[in-house]
Structures are given as structure tokens and as C-alpha cells.
Amino acid sequence: MAEKPVPRAGKGTGAPRRPVPPPAPPPLPLRRRLWRAAMRAVLGAAGVVAFLVALFAVSNPPTNFYMMAESRRLGGIEQDWVAVEDVAPVMLRSVVAAEDANFCLHWGFDVTAIRAALEAGAVRGASTITQQVVKNVYLWPERSWLRKALEAGLTPLVELMWSKRRILEVYLNVAEFGEGVFGIRAAAAHHFAVEPADLTATQAARLAAVLPDPKGRDAGNPSAFVRRRAAAIADGAATIRADGRAACFEAPARVATRAAPGQEG
Numbered sequence: 001m002a003e004k005p006v007p008r009a010g011k012g013t014g015a016p017r018r019p020v021p022p023p024a025p026p027p028l029p030l031r032r033r034l035w036r037a038a039m040r041a042v043l044g045a046a047g048v049v050a051f052l053v054a055l056f057a058v059s060n061p062p063t064n065f066y067m068m069a070e071s072r073r074l075g076g077i078e079q080d081w082v083a084v085e086d087v088a089p090v091m092l093r094s095v096v097a098a099e100d101a102n103f104c105l106h107w108g109f110d111v112t113a114i115r116a117a118l119e120a121g122a123v124r125g126a127s128t129i130t131q132q133v134v135k136n137v138y139l140w141p142e143r144s145w146l147r148k149a150l151e152a153g154l155t156p157l158v159e160l161m162w163s164k165r166r167i168l169e170v171y172l173n174v175a176e177f178g179e180g181v182f183g184i185r186a187a188a189a190h191h192f193a194v195e196p197a198d199l200t201a202t203q204a205a206r207l208a209a210v211l212p213d214p215k216g217r218d219a220g221n222p223s224a225f226v227r228r229r230a231a232a233i234a235d236g237a238a239t240i241r242a243d244g245r246a247a248c249f250e251a252p253a254r255v256a257t258r259a260a261p262g263q264e265g
Contacts, residue, residue: 050157052138056170057162061137064174067182074179078186084169085251087184087196090237091204092168093246095175097236098208100129104164104248108155129171131155136174164248176214177207191220205230205237 028036060081063071071077084092096103102110106128114126127135134154139147158167177187184207188196192203199207203219209229210217217226240246 049138049154053154053157053161056137057166060173061170064136066136066141066176067174070180070182077180077182078190079173079182080185081173081183082185082196084165084172087169087172088199088204089250090201091172091184091196091199091207092249093237093241094201094204094208094233095168095172095211096129096246096249097240098205098233099132099211101236101240101245103129103168104245108159109152128155130159130167133167133171133174134158137170165251168249175211177210177219179215181214187219191218201234201237202230205234208233 063079067077067079100110102112108128108130110126110128113128116126118126131151134151135141135147138154139150162170172184174182175184176182177184178190181187181190184196187207188194188199188203191207192199194203206219206222206226209222209226210219217223219226222230
């Protein structure tokens with residue numbers, strides 16, 4: 001009797017065939033790999049920055065680079081955080097009148113002030129309060145194109161995530177009001193021996209007058225120039241209150257009673 005042929009594996013035996021793996025894709029060109037790595041780094045850095053901006057909208061920032069440097073140089077600094085609710089409202093208006101009168105009208109950059117400063121060839125004077133907060137909290141004091149570029153990128157983000165009142169609160173707590181004197185609580189105690197809530201309009205104006213040159217001007221013992229500058233700031237603070245340019249940072253109760261007589265604070 002003839003023998004039956006033995007079927008080959010895979011033909012009629014039910015044995016599964018092993019799939020042939022697809023060929024490995026060719027490696028990406030070096031330029032594309034570098035581009036992808038750079039994009040991941042940029043997106044990661046942007047995420048960290050956005051997180052820090054959002055964090056400091058509700059949490060007080062730590063000591064900045066300039067404060068640490070001054071503390072090492074002087075052997076210590078004066079600084080004690082205070083909530084904006086515990087600061088005399090006239091202090092907020094005085095700072096805005098002195099440093100950024102259109103604070104409530106712009107989104108971080110005062111284009112009119114920038115144009116005027118460029119036309120006058122001024123070195124200082126175009127930076128808004130928001131820009132100064134970005135520099136003081138996130139960056140470093142030395143001037144450079146890199147710092148200005150980072151400042152320009154961070155300023156709109158801070159304006160987007162923080163309220164105007166919060167921006168002023170942080171500014172008043174990190175601004176320098178004298179050699180080794182940082183923040184409005186330390187400044188009020190150092191120059192006038194009062195709490196920030198008890199500052200008068202004249203004291204607030206004098207503190208605001210020293211901001212451009214805190215080491216060269218003295219709010220507690222003002223020169224004739226500081227007195228004149230403070231008088232102009234006091235007038236400006238009253239003006240922005242009257243014309244509504246203080247509405248974006250005043251407490252809601254004060255906005256509602258702003259025009260009431262005898263409510264000046």
C-alpha cells in the first residue's frame with residue numbers, strides 16, 4: 001500500500017504562521033531630532049513658568065535675587081510681608097501716581113509712556129509697575145537684552161493671571177524704600193514708626209517719591225527735591241482717584257463709596 005504524503009507545516013496542520021515583523025523605520029535625521037528635543041525643552045520651560053506665575057497669584061513669592069545679594073552685602077535686610085488690606089489705600093494710589101499713572105488702563109505695557117521715553121532718550125521711566133514686578137520676582141536687576149526679552153514675555157502672562165490689586169500688593173512688598181529696607185511694612189516702620197495702615201497721604205507720597213532712587217533719597221528726612229516730588233505725587237494720587245484710574249485696584253467697598261464726602265483715606 002502506498003504511503004500518504006506527510007503534509008508540510010502550515011498547510012492543513014492548523015499550525016499558525018509567525019507574522020513577519022515590519023522593517024524598522026529609518027532613524028530620524030539629526031536635525032529633526034534636535035528640533036524635537038528643543039521643542040520639548042521649550043514647552044517644558046513654558047509649563048514651569050506658567051505654573052510659577054499661577055502659583056504667585058495666590059502665594060507670596062520668596063526672597064528675590066536682589067534681596068539676597070543686598071542681605072549678603074549689608075549683613076541683613078528689613079522686610080516683612082503685609083497683606084494689601086492692611087495698607088492705607090492712599091499708599092496704593094501714591095505708588096501708581098508716581099510710577100504708572102495709567103496702571104488701570106493698560107495690559108502691562110504703557111505704549112504712550114514707552115514712545116515718550118524713546119523720543120526723550122530717557123533711560124528710565126517707561127517700565128510699568130507690572131514690568132517691575134516681573135523683574136523683581138522672576139528675573140534679575142542687571143540690564144540686558146535677554147532680561148528685557150523675558151520681561152516682555154512674562155508681563156502679559158502676569159497681567160492675565162493676576163488681578164491688578166495683587167500686582168500692587170506684590171510690588172509694595174518687594175520694592176526697595178531705602179538701603180536694606182524692602183516692602184511697605186519695613187518702610188513705614190523705618191521712616192515713620194507706623195504701621196502701613198496708618199500712613200498719611202504725605203507719608204505715602206514721600207515713600208513713593210524715593211522709589212526711583214531708594215539709596216539716594218530719604219522719605220523720613222526728605223530733601224527739598226523729595227518734598228516737591230511728594231507734593232506732585234499727592235496731587236496725582238488725588239487725581240487718579242477722582243477720574244477713576246484707581247478703580248481697578250481699590251477694594252470693592254471703597255469703589256462703591258469713592259465719591260462720598262469725608263471718605264478720603
